[in-house]
Amino acid sequence: MSSTAQLDRQVVEAPKRGLARLNIQLENIASGIVLVLLVIVLGAVSPAFLSFSNFLDIARVVAITGIIAVGMTLVIITGGIDLSVGSTVGLVGAVTASLVAGSVSDNALVSGVKLPVPLAVLVGLAVGALIGLINGLIITRTKIEPFMATLGTMIFVKGLLYLYTGGYPITFDPMPHGYAFLGQGAMFGVPTPVVFFAVAVAVLWWLSRRMSVGRAIYAIGGNPEAARLSGLKVDRTKVFVYTLLGLLAGLAGIILTSRQASADTVIGTGFELIAISGVVIGGTSLTGGRGSVIGSLIGVFIVGVIQNALNLFGASTQIQYVVTGLVLLLAISLDGIARRRRRT
Amino acid sequence: MSATPLLELRGIDKSFGPVQVLRNVDFAVYPGEVTALVGDNGAGKSTLVKCISGIYPTDGGQFFFEGQPVTVNGPRDAAGLGIEVVYQDLALCDNLDIVQNMFLGREKRNGIVLDEATMEQLAGETLAGLSVRTVKSLRQHVSSLSGGQRQTVAIAKAVLWNSKLVILDEPTAALGVAQTAQVLELVRRLADRGLAVVLISHNMNDVFAVSDRIAALYLGRMAAQVKASEINHSQIVELITAGRSGDLGLPPENGAENGAEQAVTVTPGAPQ
Numbered sequence: 001m002s003s004t005a006q007l008d009r010q011v012v013e014a015p016k017r018g019l020a021r022l023n024i025q026l027e028n029i030a031s032g033i034v035l036v037l038l039v040i041v042l043g044a045v046s047p048a049f050l051s052f053s054n055f056l057d058i059a060r061v062v063a064i065t066g067i068i069a070v071g072m073t074l075v076i077i078t079g080g081i082d083l084s085v086g087s088t089v090g091l092v093g094a095v096t097a098s099l100v101a102g103s104v105s106d107n108a109l110v111s112g113v114k115l116p117v118p119l120a121v122l123v124g125l126a127v128g129a130l131i132g133l134i135n136g137l138i139i140t141r142t143k144i145e146p147f148m149a150t151l152g153t154m155i156f157v158k159g160l161l162y163l164y165t166g167g168y169p170i171t172f173d174p175m176p177h178g179y180a181f182l183g184q185g186a187m188f189g190v191p192t193p194v195v196f197f198a199v200a201v202a203v204l205w206w207l208s209r210r211m212s213v214g215r216a217i218y219a220i221g222g223n224p225e226a227a228r229l230s231g232l233k234v235d236r237t238k239v240f241v242y243t244l245l246g247l248l249a250g251l252a253g254i255i256l257t258s259r260q261a262s263a264d265t266v267i268g269t270g271f272e273l274i275a276i277s278g279v280v281i282g283g284t285s286l287t288g289g290r291g292s293v294i295g296s297l298i299g300v301f302i303v304g305v306i307q308n309a310l311n312l313f314g315a316s317t318q319i320q321y322v323v324t325g326l327v328l329l330l331a332i333s334l335d336g337i338a339r340r341r342r343r344t
Numbered sequence: 345m346s347a348t349p350l351l352e353l354r355g356i357d358k359s360f361g362p363v364q365v366l367r368n369v370d371f372a373v374y375p376g377e378v379t380a381l382v383g384d385n386g387a388g389k390s391t392l393v394k395c396i397s398g399i400y401p402t403d404g405g406q407f408f409f410e411g412q413p414v415t416v417n418g419p420r421d422a423a424g425l426g427i428e429v430v431y432q433d434l435a436l437c438d439n440l441d442i443v444q445n446m447f448l449g450r451e452k453r454n455g456i457v458l459d460e461a462t463m464e465q466l467a468g469e470t471l472a473g474l475s476v477r478t479v480k481s482l483r484q485h486v487s488s489l490s491g492g493q494r495q496t497v498a499i500a501k502a503v504l505w506n507s508k509l510v511i512l513d514e515p516t517a518a519l520g521v522a523q524t525a526q527v528l529e530l531v532r533r534l535a536d537r538g539l540a541v542v543l544i545s546h547n548m549n550d551v552f553a554v555s556d557r558i559a560a561l562y563l564g565r566m567a568a569q570v571k572a573s574e575i576n577h578s579q580i581v582e583l584i585t586a587g588r589s590g591d592l593g594l595p596p597e598n599g600a601e602n603g604a605e606q607a608v609t610v611t612p613g614a615p616q
Contacts, residue, residue: 210458212451215440219448222439229435230449231419289439 030334031283031298038302042309049312056191062304063197064259066297067252068275069282070204071245073296076279077208078241079221079288080139080146085249085275087157088131089268093253094161096124097170097263100179107166117178125250131157132246136239154272162265169264170257183258193255200248205293217241221288277324278303281331285339303327348411350375350540351396351427351509356405358391365391369405369566371559373509378531378541380551380572383561384584389544392561393511396542397429398422426508430498430515438487442479443467445486446501470504471496474533478526492523499530503539510534511542516550528554548577562587567594 043050068085075082097103098110099120115123131153138149172179185192208214216237219227228234252271257263282299284291306327310320349372358366366388373379383389394400398416407414409425416422422429436445443460446467452459467482476496479489486494495515502510512531516524532554535541545551551558552572559569560583567583570592582589 211456212453212458215444215448215451215458218439219437219444222437223435226435226437227448229431231423232449289437 031281031295031302035298035302035305038305038309042305046309046312049309054308054312056194058301058304058308059194059197060191061308062300063191063193064252064256065271065274065278065303066197066300067193067200067248067255068245068271069278069296069300070200070293071241071248072272072275073279073282073284073291073293074204074208074217074241075146075245076276076284076286077217077221077288077291078238079224080238080242081150081276081286082132082135082146082242082245083150083272084131084135084154084157085245085252086268086271086273087154087161088128088246088249089253089256089271090263090265091131091157091161091164091253092124092128092250093257093267094165094170094263094265095127096120096254097172097257098164099123100172100176102172102174102176103170104173105165105170106168110165110168110170117176120179121182121254124254125247128250128253129243129247132243132249133239135246136242139242140235140238165263165265167265169262171262175258175261179258180261181258183255183260193259196251196255200251201293201297204244208293213237213240218289221290223289274303274324275300277328277331280335281327283335285335286332287339299331349373349408350410352408353392353396354406354408356392356395357403358388358395358400359403365564366395366402367564369561369564370569371566372569373540373542374557375508375540376535376538377556378535378543378554379557379559379569380555381542381544381559381561382546382548382551382580382584386563387561387584388564389561390513393429393513393542393544396422396511397427423505426506427511428502428505428507428509429511430495430502430513432513432515432517436486436494436498436501439485441483441485442489442497443482445497446470446504448501450505466504467500470500473537474500474503474530476500476530490523491519492526495519495523495527496530499527499534503534507539509540509542511544513544514546515543516545516547524550548580551580552577560584560593562594565594568592 048054068089072082072085094110098105099113099115100117101114103110103114135146135150135153138144138153139146142149182192187195208217216227216232216234219230219232220234220237224234249271253268256267260267278300279291279296280286280299281302282291282295282297284295284299303324306323307320310323315323351371351373353369353371356366356369356371357364369388369392371392381389381392391400395402396416398418398421401417407416414421414425416425437448440448443464447463452462452466464482471479471482474496478493478496486497489497499510499512499515515527515531519527528550531541531543535554535556543551543555555572557569558572558575558580560567560580562583565587567587568589575592579589579592583593587594
């Protein structure tokens, strides 16, 4: 009996537990509250903002970087980062576009082989997944910091893109319907890119919260040594998340070239930063172990809504960069402050 | 007390390059008993544990588990036999809750989907079976637990798998007085449930509080393995620091002075 009393004393030692739990939940819904407030304020200021067609516009713009952001979320939760996704978007976009019937370019290398649309898309996705696989293998085999490793592949893949296109844009004359559907079509009134984005969010949320691979992803970000001692295949899981992200970046590249009806050497540039911004604004910690796919969904919409509002108010591109940068700095600072508070 | 040891090691040798860390070590662990493994820093305690858990391959010697000769070629073999290790630096993930930590790497599933309800139930039963009443919710994140509670969760994680032998590496090293008592009680309860427990500790009070047997390593050799009731505090300290105490321990010609000399002669061999 005395032992029970002694054990029960332990409970008293952690009185902040209820509050601590509440804090974690507040962190998770903070970005949601910010998004709702933004929508209310902007709706009050500009009635045009609240129109249905404007919402579809935002969703369509957000979808492409959003598809990358949800994949990036899993990578960041394992404690990694991937800077190469922007280059992957460009290379996969160009490769896929060049393989679709009707595509033309002044570069001789590009205009040769043509494939049916589904096959061209599969080849493109495979190229994206391969780049991700290479990232994962470099990071797990050489133990190079993911930041440096993917900085290397970012430049390398960009170089491949220049080599492949010869610097010439790829255009369509005409674009096959099947390919146009991917970026410009709609299903039941919802733009196809938005449908792809919704499916990506659903699948990755399910995978991260309801499957053991998701549990492993969080565990690796929380304590890699504990994950290893618990028998988790740490390296294999890391390779998996980078490959999945490469595949999703490839999908984004395919959708983007379809939507723009062209591929060139600059598309995708800077996408890694937009995606990472969305992930961090959505509450995922850059140190790993904390965050969620749903948070990133909200995060990319916050970025999208701000950019849309600045467009509506006629702000210049320069101002848009400044504002988006400030929002990102604010989100990172809040993450840092929350992390310090958790530690003490 | 049971006649056959659950785990018996005979003549274990282990070297790292020219440095021999374990020499002809015999070690026996009995079910239902707490066996304390003591020794000075560098005596080979951690190496011996890592050999048992399959992390290090041994250079020579035999393993017997439940009287049968076995080979342990990796952590999976050890886990397959029912050997679990609770490491000193607590292999827990702060960002996961208690249930998630206890099942980490061995999740229960329904098809491809995690079976959270079953896992929560099993975790609750295991903690209740160990008479752990200190945690309010099984869904609490480990980061919000005290040091003693974390040690409790780590031990419960080891016990969850119907393990037969649980090895605890300095479980009380970082704990306060009340938490140490709590963990030692848990250690005693494990043995009372019929498990074999190996407790590595530097704290003689802890060792005498819970152990049935004490094994003392001295410079890579097993100085003595005796019942706790047949030895006193100062004898153990002598075994740890000198390798022998009266009739106990390594024979004089092989003992302290000679052993120290050997340890010294081994080291200059390294650069050759």
